[in-house]
Amino acid sequence: xxxxxxxxxxxxxxxxxxxxxxxxxxxxxxxxxxxxxxxxxxxxxxxxxxxxxxxxxxxxxxxxxxxxxxxxxxxxxxxxxxxxxxxxxxxxxxxxxxxxxxxxxxxxxxxxxxxxxxxxxxxxxxxxxxxxxxxxxxxxxxxxxxxxxxxxxxxxxxxxxxxxxxxxxxxxxxxxxxxxxxxxxxxxxxxxxxxxxxxxxxxxxxxxxxxxxxxxxxxxxxxxxxxxxxxxxxxxxxxxxxxxxxxxxxxxxxxxxxxxxxxxxxxxxxxxxxxxxxxxxxxxxxxxxxxxxxxxxxxxxxxxxxxxxxxxxxxxxxxxxxxxxxxxxxxxxxxxxx
Amino acid sequence: xxxxxxxxxxxxxxxxxxxxxxxxxxxxxxxxxxxxxxxxxxxxxxxxxxxxxxxxxxxxxxxxxxxxxxxxxxxxxxxxxxxxxxxxxxxxxxxxxxxxxxxxxxxxxxxxxxxxxxxxxxxxxxxxxxxxxxxxxxxxxxxxxxxxxxxxxxxxxxxxxxxxxxxxxxxxxxxxxxxxxxxxxxxxxxxxxxxxxxxxxxxxxxxxxxxxxxxxxxxxxxxxxxxxxxxxx
Numbered sequence: 001x002x003x004x005x006x007x008x009x010x011x012x013x014x015x016x017x018x019x020x021x022x023x024x025x026x027x028x029x030x031x032x033x034x035x036x037x038x039x040x041x042x043x044x045x046x047x048x049x050x051x052x053x054x055x056x057x058x059x060x061x062x063x064x065x066x067x068x069x070x071x072x073x074x075x076x077x078x079x080x081x082x083x084x085x086x087x088x089x090x091x092x093x094x095x096x097x098x099x100x101x102x103x104x105x106x107x108x109x110x111x112x113x114x115x116x117x118x119x120x121x122x123x124x125x126x127x128x129x130x131x132x133x134x135x136x137x138x139x140x141x142x143x144x145x146x147x148x149x150x151x152x153x154x155x156x157x158x159x160x161x162x163x164x165x166x167x168x169x170x171x172x173x174x175x176x177x178x179x180x181x182x183x184x185x186x187x188x189x190x191x192x193x194x195x196x197x198x199x200x201x202x203x204x205x206x207x208x209x210x211x212x213x214x215x216x217x218x219x220x221x222x223x224x225x226x227x228x229x230x231x232x233x234x235x236x237x238x239x240x241x242x243x244x245x246x247x248x249x250x251x252x253x254x255x256x257x258x259x260x261x262x263x264x265x266x267x268x269x270x271x272x273x274x275x276x277x278x279x280x281x282x283x284x285x286x287x288x289x290x291x292x293x294x295x296x297x298x299x300x301x302x303x304x305x306x307x308x309x310x311x312x313x314x315x316x317x318x319x320x321x322x323x324x325x326x327x328x329x330x331x332x333x334x335x336x337x338x
Numbered sequence: 339x340x341x342x343x344x345x346x347x348x349x350x351x352x353x354x355x356x357x358x359x360x361x362x363x364x365x366x367x368x369x370x371x372x373x374x375x376x377x378x379x380x381x382x383x384x385x386x387x388x389x390x391x392x393x394x395x396x397x398x399x400x401x402x403x404x405x406x407x408x409x410x411x412x413x414x415x416x417x418x419x420x421x422x423x424x425x426x427x428x429x430x431x432x433x434x435x436x437x438x439x440x441x442x443x444x445x446x447x448x449x450x451x452x453x454x455x456x457x458x459x460x461x462x463x464x465x466x467x468x469x470x471x472x473x474x475x476x477x478x479x480x481x482x483x484x485x486x487x488x489x490x491x492x493x494x495x496x497x498x499x500x501x502x503x504x505x506x507x508x509x510x511x512x513x514x515x516x517x518x519x520x521x522x523x524x525x526x527x528x529x530x531x532x533x534x535x536x537x538x539x540x541x542x543x544x545x546x547x548x549x550x551x552x553x554x555x556x557x558x559x560x561x562x563x564x565x566x567x568x569x570x571x
Contacts, residue, residue, distance in 0.1 A: 019385035022397065023373075024549040025479035025523075028386070124543060133524065134483045136543035196350055244359050245480060245487070247388030247395025249352045271390055271480030279349030282400065305410055307350035308400055315401050 001065045002115065004148040005099070008060035010225075013119055013138035013150070014266075016049030018127035022247065022270040029129040029137075032110050032225060032266050033289035035186045035318065036074030040114035042322040043071035043091045043181060045159060045329060050118035051128035053144070055111045059102040060144055062113075067096045068152065069116035069163060073183070075108025075290060081174030090180035093163055098173040108290040116160070117153035132225075132267070159329055162336045179328045181321050186314055187287050193297045194284050195253060196304050200237070200275035204255075208235040212277065216296045217261065223293050225267040234259025237275060245273040251280035251288075253299075263288065283310035343368075343423070347412050352397040355423070361489055361517065365392045366477055367427065370554045375422035382406075383415065389553045390478040391487075436473070436556045439521070439536050441512050442567035443469075447535035449504075454497055454514075454531055465533060466561055468492045474519060476555040484523035484541035484549035488557055491519050503529035510535045512559070523549070537562075537570035 004011075014037065017030025031037035031054055038048040057077050064070075072079055072088040079086040081098045088111070094100070102111065121128055121139055130138025139148055167175060204212065211233050222229040235255055248254070252264045254274040263280060264272075265288075278299065280288055291297070302310075348354040355372065357365050373389045376396075383406075386397040396415060403411035443466045445451055455462045474488035481487075496517045504527060507513075511522045513530025520530060523541035540550045551557065562570070 019397070022386040022388045022395075023479065023553055024483060025481065025485050026483045026548070125548070131483070131543075133526075134541070134543050134548075136548075141543070196347065198348065199346055199354070244361065244391045244393070245478065246354065246356070246390040246393040247348070247352075247386075247397075249349050249395070249397060251349055269481055270388055271478060276348070281350050304347050304350060304412065308404070308411055311350065311400055312404055 002150045002152060003063040003065060004060050004144050004146055004150070005063050006061035007144065007146045008055060009058055010056040011060045011144040012054055012130035012132070013051050013121060013128055013144075014054045014130060015051045015128040017266070018125050018129050018131070018137065021125055025270050026125070026131070026134065027268055027270050028250070029131055029225075029266050030127070031112065031129075033074045033112065033286040035183070035286035035314065036110070036112045036290075037114075038318050039089060039181050039183055039321065040071045040073035040112040041118075042318075042325045043073070043089070044069050044114050044116040045325070046114055046116065046118050048318070048322065050114065051121065051138075053113040053119070053150075055102065055113060056109070057102060057105040057111075059111065061099060061101045064094050064096065064098050064100065066152075067164060067167070068094050069160075070094055070100075071114050073112050073114070073181070075111040076106040077102035077111045078104040078106050079111075084172070084174050086174055087176065087180065089183055091177040093167050093175040093177065095167065095170060095173050109292050110289055115152050117155040120151040120153045158333055158337065162333055166336050177328075177332065179325075181325065183321075185317050187290065190287050190291050190295060191297050192300050193288060194281045194300050194302050194307070194310070195278035196281060196307050197301055198252070198276035198278050200255070201277050203237050203239065203275065204277065205236050205238055208237075211235060212299060213301055214298070216298055219291055219293050219295045221293045225265055227265050227268060228263045228288070230261040230263065232261070235261070235277070243273045243275065245271045248272045248276070249279065251282065251285055252276055253278040253280065265289070281307035281310055283307070283314045345416060348395060351400050351411075352395055353412060353415060354393055354395045356393045359392050361391050361477065363475060366475060369394055371425065371427050372422045373553070374428065375425040376419060379422060381418050383411075383418075388478075390480070434554055434556050435552070436558065437551065438558050438560050439538055440562045440566070440570065441470075441534040441536045441559045442562050442564055443534040444564040444567070446564070447508075447511070447567070448533040450500075450531040451533045454533065457497075458494065460494070465495065468495050469519070469533065470559045470561050472558075474557045476551050476553055476557060478553055479549065479551065482522065482524050482526055482541075484551065486520055486540070486551035486555075486557070488519045490517045493517070497531045499529040500531060501529075503527050507532060508535060510537065510540065512536060521551075535567070537567050
């Protein structure tokens with residue numbers, strides 16, 4: 001079990017998302033930064049889409065009731081086990097009754113905590129993701145609160161036996177294992193967000209089209225799991241007209257009636273009627289998920305088939321990392337197994 | 339079969355099929371026809387199919403397609419769904435469910451009933467009669483889990499959304515926005531004109547099928563008294 005001893009701003013259980021229910025108005029949700037969820041999970045030998053805790057800063061203070069293996073990825077929130085700082089993107093052995101706290105927002109907007117074995121909550125409609133509006137999924141359908149005790153799946157494989165053996169008498173509370181995942185190829189500095197154009201893009205005035213592709217846009221304070229509102233020059237359609245609502249997706253860039261843009265994120269509504277200007281490519285959604293309010297970027301339009309290739313390349317990189325992690329564990333076992 | 343539709347990418351991981359952009363039973367029948375055919379085809383790679391008034395959005399797993407097919411994912415999905423687009427129109431009566439939903443139109447629940455009646459120069463009873471006298475189609479669900487967008491209401495009932503949305507509308511509230519009528523499944527902020535409330539749970543996450551209404555359902559509202567409402571809740 002993991003105990004929440006101090007509540008954070010918005011800490012929820014998320015996984016790869018809940019698909020198959022959008023025709024009922026139930027959006028997929030899931031981790032905002034899937035790459036970070038993936039990396040945190042593979043570092044501890046989990047399924048890449050196993051349930052993790054998505055943390056926003058200031059994040060919860062957590063007490064581990066048992067010895068366990070964890071990994072952090074995505075945002076760096078200055079994690080500490082007692083007074084010992086912990087890096088992101090590496091597996092860390094945590095001794096029983098250790099307290100994990102997050103001290104400062106060093107980088108990124110969301111930090112992912114994976115625990116070996118994954119979290120053991122009852123899934124809702126096939127997913128562990130917390131659906132805040134529905135009040136279902138994750139931990140009782142809500143954000144984590146003080147005194148919550150989150151059940152963790154128990155794993156007892158060779159790695160776990162060897163870890164217990166090795167660290168049985170350790171006095172250190174958090175022991176990093178000597179390897180880390182290099183995630184630099186999965187992220188950029190966030191100054192360029194790549195998009196493909198959408199159905200109503202041609203209906204923007206030529207001047208607005210040129211603004212869209214050349215002007216710096218800024219993330220406003222109104223950025224959450226549902227969507228990011230942008231600040232920038234107002235854009236205009238050639239003809240203002242009412243549109244019928246239709247299905248929309250994560251990454252859709254809509255033009256609001258006030259002329260400003262919103263990017264739909266993980267907890268977006270399933271349908272909408274605002275003009276669809278563009279869509280952030282899937283490969284850049286992790287980058288966007290880690291941007292904070294006041295971040296500035298430009299949109300770069302790329303061809304549709306290139307967007308697919310970018311996602312394939314990112315996925316190949318994640319597979320490469322997963323294989324490398326598995327190899328490290330095998331080597332580690334050879335040296336440490338009795 | 340009417341071939342008057344377009345297929346376009348909607349971002350890199352979904353596509354949208356659009357028909358003539360109007361709210362009409364004829365167009366929606368075509369949407370639901372393709373939707374139902376796609377469901378029976380049980381196609382691989384497809385994560386979600388979202389029917390709306392005059393469109394179908396198909397969300398797919400690019401990585402799964404590309405793992406198994408040596409082709410662009412959009413092109414692959416486009417050809418997979420082809421047979422559903424050319425399928426003959428199955429007559430609607432074979433498929434749809436008729437849901438009778440009890441609604442209490444007491445002014446204590448129908449917060450905008452009096453204002454609407456005054457604006458339109460009708461009595462509250464006239465509004466209730468008009469709202470309950472016809473059968474509506476659930477064109478789509480959206481906004482909130484289980485929120486049915488139904489239409490079309492009698493032209494005399496059509497009322498624009500409120501300029502200033504209410505901060506909290508009770509679950510079960512029945513409203514009108516433009517020519518549409520809908521039911522709030524959860525307590526929520528919202529701008530629809532509220533004329534009544536149903537005691538029926540439109541959304542219950544504990545149920546295997548958590549949403550009461552599904553796309554394509556037919557709905558008829560049955561007026562009930564405040565006493566009956568409290569007994570049923």
